[in-house]
Amino acid sequence: MNALPKDLQHPIVESLLDLSIAEDLNRTGTVGNGDNPCTGDLTSMATLSPNTYLTGRIFAKAAGVIAGLPVAEAVFIRIDPDIEFHAIVSDGERVTPSQDLAKVKGFGVGLLAAERTALNFLGRLSGIASLTRKYVDAVDGSGAIILDTRKTAPGYRILDKYAVKMGGGQNHRMGLYDMVLIKNNHIDGAGGIQAAMDKVRQLYGHKYPVEIEVRTLKELESALVFMPTRILLDNMDLETMRKAVEISNGRVPLEASGNVNLKTVRDIAETGVDFISSGALTHSAPTLDISMHLDYS
Secondary structure: OOOOOHHHOOHHHHHHHHHHHHHHHOOOOOOOEOOEOOOOOHHHHHHOOOOOEEEEEEEEOOOEEOOOHHHHHHHHHHHOOOOEEEEOOOOOOEEOOOOEEEEEEEEHHHHHHHHHHHHHHHHHHHHHHHHHHHHHHHOOOOOOEEEOOOOOOOOOHHHHHHHHHHOOOEOOOOOOOOOEEEOHHHHHHHOOHHHHHHHHHHHHOOOOOEEEEEOOHHHHHHHHOOOOOEEEEEOOOHHHHHHHHHHHOOOOOEEEEOOOOOOOHHHHHOOOOOEEEOOHHHHOOOOOOEEEEEEOO
8 A cells, every 4th residue: 555645656756765765774785794785774683573563653852844744654664564654643734842743553673674764754844844834924914925946855856845835835846847947047048038938939839837037127028028927036136026016017927036035035025926936945944853752661
């Protein structure tokens, strides 16, 4: 049985889980002493009877928003399909210190072999969800939507963006393949916004959503002629953003990007932009402290 929700049932996610387990347990058999590489959890295999059956709890050691419980469960059942994993809270839920997140039951060797990898995923994704929720709360009532970026850990893109959604944010493009984003280098390389748009329309027509990045109000006016899906205001100050909102007058949704942090995000939202994107959601989120305790009594 696949513990992952449908939006995470992707070959990249499956491969990442397998790779993370192989990395910790040397399941590839490529590291070891001489011709006899060791695999598995050496300490647990030496200190626990293979028949030792245990129950345990996974709990938060800090307040935050949880994301990744199905991912943690998938790690446990990959180590031992007979492990029982019962989530007590749901992804996207706020939790408090010492609050139980899940119960686990199974042979101790398997539980301990899965522990660190499972908690690594759970802590990372919960950290992203928790930071995202802070941004979402900071702009509450403004109408602005918080977006992520492609500044994710390599291989973690799908999981990182899932965590952003669990924190109340929305996803920008998943990769280079699902949206046309005409940025400064494309504009300069093509010879201007019009030349870039002409090339995009010639090749793709209206098959993909198109966003144009602009640096000045003059570029904004040039981009508005083409009525793209969205226009990205790149590193504009607050006053310039307010003028951009006036000029656009709701014709095209505007996204603010650059110098976005928890101190600035509310002021940016109050300029009237529709979206605010921040790479910090995924590249600077601290891991949420989560632990597992097994009952040996």
